[in-house]
Amino acid sequence: MAITGAILVLFLIAHMYGNLMIFGGQEAFDEYSHHLRVLGAPMLPTNGFLWIMRVVLLASVLIHMYAAFTLWNRARQATAGKGSRRYHSKKNRTGVQRTYASFTMRWGGVVIALFVLYHLLHLTTNHIAPGGASDSPYERVVNGFQIWWVVLTYFISMLAVGFHLRHGLWSAVQTLGKNKARRQRAINAVATAVAVAITVGFLIPPFSVLFGLVG
Amino acid sequence: MTELYTEGAPIRDEKAPDGPIAERWDKRRFSARLVNPANRRKLSIIIVGTGLAGASAAATLGEAGYNIKSFCYQDSPRRAHSIAAQGGINAAKNYRNDGDSIYRLFYDTVKGGDYRARESNVYRLAQVSVEIIDQCVAQGVPFAREYGGLLDNRSFGGVQVSRTFYARGQTGQQLLLGAYQALERQVAAGTVEMYTRHEMLDLIVVDGRARGIIVRDMVTGEIETHFADAVVLATGGYGNVFFLSTNAMGSNVTAIWRAHRKGAFFANPCFTQIHPTCIPVSGTYQSKLTLMSESLRNDGRIWVPKKKGDTRDPRDIPEEERDYYLERMYPAFGNLVPRDIASRAAKRVCDEGRGVGPGGLGVYLDFADAIKRMGRDAVEAKYGNLFDMYERITGENPYEVPMRIYPAVHYTMGGLWVDYDLQSTIPGLFVIGEANFSDHGANRLGASALMQGLADGYFVLPNTINDYLADGPFEKIDENHPEVKEAVEGVRARLEKLLSINGSRTVDSFHRELGKIMWDYCGMERTEEGLRKAITLIRELRDEFWRDVKVTGVNEELNQTLERAHRVADFMELAELMCIDALHRRESCGGHFRAESQTEDGEALRHDDEFAYVAAWEFTGVGEPPVLHKEALEYEYVEMKQRSYK
Amino acid sequence: MRITLRVWRQKSRDDEGRMVTYELDDVNENMSFLEMLDVLNEKLTLQGEDPIAFDHDCREGICGACGVVINGVAHGPEVTTTCQLHMRSFKDGDVIEVEPWRAKAFPVIKDLVVDRSAFDRIIQAGGYISAPTGTAPDAHSVPVPKADADRAFDAATCIGCGACVAACPNASAMLFTAAKITHLGMLPQGQPERASRVVKMVNQHDEEGFGGCTNIGECAAVCPKGIPLDTISQLNNDLLSALASGKL
Numbered sequence A: 001m002a003i004t005g006a007i008l009v010l011f012l013i014a015h016m017y018g019n020l021m022i023f024g025g026q027e028a029f030d031e032y033s034h035h036l037r038v039l040g041a042p043m044l045p046t047n048g049f050l051w052i053m054r055v056v057l058l059a060s061v062l063i064h065m066y067a068a069f070t071l072w073n074r075a076r077q078a079t080a081g082k083g084s085r086r087y088h089s090k091k092n093r094t095g096v097q098r099t100y101a102s103f104t105m106r107w108g109g110v111v112i113a114l115f116v117l118y119h120l121l122h123l124t125t126n127h128i129a130p131g132g133a134s135d136s137p138y139e140r141v142v143n144g145f146q147i148w149w150v151v152l153t154y155f156i157s158m159l160a161v162g163f164h165l166r167h168g169l170w171s172a173v174q175t176l177g178k179n180k181a182r183r184q185r186a187i188n189a190v191a192t193a194v195a196v197a198i199t200v201g202f203l204i205p206p207f208s209v210l211f212g213l214v215g
Numbered sequence B: 001m002t003e004l005y006t007e008g009a010p011i012r013d014e015k016a017p018d019g020p021i022a023e024r025w026d027k028r029r030f031s032a033r034l035v036n037p038a039n040r041r042k043l044s045i046i047i048v049g050t051g052l053a054g055a056s057a058a059a060t061l062g063e064a065g066y067n068i069k070s071f072c073y074q075d076s077p078r079r080a081h082s083i084a085a086q087g088g089i090n091a092a093k094n095y096r097n098d099g100d101s102i103y104r105l106f107y108d109t110v111k112g113g114d115y116r117a118r119e120s121n122v123y124r125l126a127q128v129s130v131e132i133i134d135q136c137v138a139q140g141v142p143f144a145r146e147y148g149g150l151l152d153n154r155s156f157g158g159v160q161v162s163r164t165f166y167a168r169g170q171t172g173q174q175l176l177l178g179a180y181q182a183l184e185r186q187v188a189a190g191t192v193e194m195y196t197r198h199e200m201l202d203l204i205v206v207d208g209r210a211r212g213i214i215v216r217d218m219v220t221g222e223i224e225t226h227f228a229d230a231v232v233l234a235t236g237g238y239g240n241v242f243f244l245s246t247n248a249m250g251s252n253v254t255a256i257w258r259a260h261r262k263g264a265f266f267a268n269p270c271f272t273q274i275h276p277t278c279i280p281v282s283g284t285y286q287s288k289l290t291l292m293s294e295s296l297r298n299d300g301r302i303w304v305p306k307k308k309g310d311t312r313d314p315r316d317i318p319e320e321e322r323d324y325y326l327e328r329m330y331p332a333f334g335n336l337v338p339r340d341i342a343s344r345a346a347k348r349v350c351d352e353g354r355g356v357g358p359g360g361l362g363v364y365l366d367f368a369d370a371i372k373r374m375g376r377d378a379v380e381a382k383y384g385n386l387f388d389m390y391e392r393i394t395g396e397n398p399y400e401v402p403m404r405i406y407p408a409v410h411y412t413m414g415g416l417w418v419d420y421d422l423q424s425t426i427p428g429l430f431v432i433g434e435a436n437f438s439d440h441g442a443n444r445l446g447a448s449a450l451m452q453g454l455a456d457g458y459f460v461l462p463n464t465i466n467d468y469l470a471d472g473p474f475e476k477i478d479e480n481h482p483e484v485k486e487a488v489e490g491v492r493a494r495l496e497k498l499l500s501i502n503g504s505r506t507v508d509s510f511h512r513e514l515g516k517i518m519w520d521y522c523g524m525e526r527t528e529e530g531l532r533k534a535i536t537l538i539r540e541l542r543d544e545f546w547r548d549v550k551v552t553g554v555n556e557e558l559n560q561t562l563e564r565a566h567r568v569a570d571f572m573e574l575a576e577l578m579c580i581d582a583l584h585r586r587e588s589c590g591g592h593f594r595a596e597s598q599t600e601d602g603e604a605l606r607h608d609d610e611f612a613y614v615a616a617w618e619f620t621g622v623g624e625p626p627v628l629h630k631e632a633l634e635y636e637y638v639e640m641k642q643r644s645y646k
Numbered sequence C: 001m002r003i004t005l006r007v008w009r010q011k012s013r014d015d016e017g018r019m020v021t022y023e024l025d026d027v028n029e030n031m032s033f034l035e036m037l038d039v040l041n042e043k044l045t046l047q048g049e050d051p052i053a054f055d056h057d058c059r060e061g062i063c064g065a066c067g068v069v070i071n072g073v074a075h076g077p078e079v080t081t082t083c084q085l086h087m088r089s090f091k092d093g094d095v096i097e098v099e100p101w102r103a104k105a106f107p108v109i110k111d112l113v114v115d116r117s118a119f120d121r122i123i124q125a126g127g128y129i130s131a132p133t134g135t136a137p138d139a140h141s142v143p144v145p146k147a148d149a150d151r152a153f154d155a156a157t158c159i160g161c162g163a164c165v166a167a168c169p170n171a172s173a174m175l176f177t178a179a180k181i182t183h184l185g186m187l188p189q190g191q192p193e194r195a196s197r198v199v200k201m202v203n204q205h206d207e208e209g210f211g212g213c214t215n216i217g218e219c220a221a222v223c224p225k226g227i228p229l230d231t232i233s234q235l236n237n238d239l240l241s242a243l244a245s246g247k248l
Ligand SMILES: Cc1cc2nc3c(=O)[nH]c(=O)nc-3n(C[C@H](O)[C@H](O)[C@H](O)COP(=O)(O)OP(=O)(O)OC[C@H]3O[C@@H](n4cnc5c(N)ncnc54)[C@H](O)[C@@H]3O)c2cc1C
Pocket: B048, B049, B050, B051, B052, B053, B054, B071, B072, B073, B074, B077, B079, B080, B081, B082, B083, B084, B085, B086, B087, B088, B089, B171, B172, B198, B199, B200, B201, B234, B235, B236, B237, B246, B247, B248, B251, B252, B254, B255, B291, B410, B411, B432, B433, B434, B435, B446, B447, B448, B449, B450, B451, B453
């Protein structure tokens, strides 16, 4: 779980970096998009790298989801399906110390999964093309994000991603056995910082487009 | 006095070897017969109790290849009351090079027991103590260590050497978890079958041998019989006869009392230890007392107001209106007098009406001077955890307001009589740990109970029980055997009786009243008159109990009221024997203080010429005079002296 | 103090169970929580009603027998055992809701009493050091660095109460299991079985029907003995290296 999660996080960081190229203008962005496709050439065929990446990503997501659903199911079994709501008392439904992020791991994860589908249809295959289809990834982005509700869906999804990462990053360190009492505070701080950075980093391009800073 | 008991033939420990004391244990181990490993599989042993004694015995005998059935009343063997021991465990390792030795531990224990323990037993205990520490460390018991990685020791209970091994304030817990884990390992290996939430209600004796037990499954109420070639009782102490004690709520005398009724002699029942520094009772709802480490007396000063019934805030009572009574009465030792002295002195000032706190049963233990002298930080470093515990329980901040303490019943030195092999007067019935009477005489030294429990379970019993089992396996019996049937019927009838009385008083109200009688008349200070009165009161209360107790529910369920009721019923019988024992021993020794037998300074006065014996009592019937069998105590190695603290 | 109690009553394993309300108007703030229940039980007994069953023994916070969920929090509002919780932690007029630990691996036996034998079986699976009696070398033959000894000790203080399971949204017993793994794993004596121990104990943990840990941390927050959360990390670490090394 932690390993697949970590792969996904690495992808996200790279992806975010890529997205920020939008500020370089259409050429730079399309160039980058193209570059992805010929990376490793001539050793790899066109799109070779991309496909390797896609396979790894897909595998990661599937394994990650499988693990998540297994855990979810075990928790349901262990608590008669009620999880943290299994007590009659309503006085402590939010736990003694738990973060909001930890509550949203499961449904948040589902939101992210749905988002990715929507996102692929939107920006990769362009089946969904609000604002007009285009062959240029740059134009797809710019066209899409000029529409407020597209930005809103991305915004909500990015919040989900942020929360998922806030708990997920901390959790991955703990799962990989690298938490120590002394480090715990630091780990949590870093998890929060990275989660915020990624969320904000992703949100900059759509909002920039919306507010007309790009395009 | 003879109307209360009769005297029978003296009793002797036939198994005790003679010769030089240091060689006796080896000698006995060599003379005891062995059981070859192939035959052990055919032999079964029932072990009741999973405290230090029971768990260590079950683990060791399981490893040896016997078929073990282990029982406890809690939901897990790990919860036996040994878990609560705080201070530490003694061992004559002499890691400190401070002059300790097996002989010194032996000597200190005999003397500490006020010359009422057997020399041979105590010497063996001291010998074995060394191996206990090795064994526990190998199991992973996390004893306190120094920076060099070696084990730390401290001194305890006023002895001059540092021989106490400890694990913060949780030594009992860590030792028990070690034994528990060894036990669970055997459960996994299939040599031990574990029965939790099973309470022993009677012993099965067939043809004069202990052959099994009757237990109640505490969840279903089912009455079960279990058979074996030998039965071991490791059921702990009976301090709960006083209702309020430092024992666990479930601690009971039932197992050994039932065995006593079946013929096992009960030795020195009146020897109880009262610990001076416990948190006092705060109201009638109080269910138990909590021990505070004695080390507090090193820096705290104990006092009460000079005036009776002075209810002012202690901080408003000026210096000249305070009575630092221990410092006044024992100028040399001051607040550090031994446990029994400190306890009795506290009782006296409270009896005078000068006690403090709710009910006037408490004295101040004041750290104001210590804080002034050492600074608050130093006090906190030394006693912080104890202060926190005190604050949690009482809600008072001991850095600001003096603590209140009061003595409480803590340990019972008496128990079933056993010989050197730890076998009772019923063949095949062995008794280990606090449940037997063996090694502490009239007073137990701090940190010696853990040592004894583990010595019995890991090292002594596994060597001696073979001698008995070498004659086995014994003839098979089952629940249709007439003696078994009768015993089962007895158990059922008793439970049914308890459930059918449907009177007007709760079990706890009887228990509380019994405890008060015991505490008032058979507690810290005992008099002939008081004890006689107590016996009358106990008999009346017992009759009332069987007439008027109210036990709700049915047997066929988890019924905690019923559990308490049958325990209290046995305490009612035991209490009378304790008083008779206390009455017949017209001397003071160790924890047993007879007001009639004191020195001019009010210290305990022994009468070695008359009472240097173990009093082993034989049961003859409820309310019937028991028979006293005396086991003479001989001292070859330690000279009997009067203790003095001046 | 006046207190309204809402208590889970369940006659037996198969009974449905429900919350029942009781009023108590003579509660003393110095009572422990269990003594308050004692007082209620005395009252119920005299009225001929079935008293409330709850597990307890030492009443000094060390045996681990006691433990109920009070107002939705395992062991109640203070970080301590239920027996060491006192009524002064509540206010006059409070409504206090009392429930048993809830987890499939801890079936309710009656009222507030649950079956925690799953913990014993986790220990049976490997929570020990195999050191048969009589085989031990001298206690000083293996020095243990103080830091390791202290860490082992911190973990060893677990009292097996089960609050961690009760509090965990997943009903995972990972903190309990990890405490034993860390205790034994920090000591030199525990090394030979270290890899197999963690694998066997975690397998048993899963088999008992406890949930999986998703690092929520509620367990450590309610643990009366303050077993630190990083023991779970230690367990994961040991588990990964055990699986990686393949030497079980
Ligand atoms: C608060 C406190 C602090 C102490 N501190 C120290 C110390 O620092 N050092 C020291 O040396 N000693 C100390 N002692 C004394 C010491 O802890 C005990 O004497 C010792 O642990 C007793 O061990 P045991 O194995 O004989 O019995 P226990 O540990 O009491 O075990 C009794 C067992 O018998 C079972 N049992 C009882 N009755 C029945 C029944 N009818 N049916 C089935 N099972 C039954 C119980 O379930 C339990 O498993 C302390 C005692 C107390 C109370």
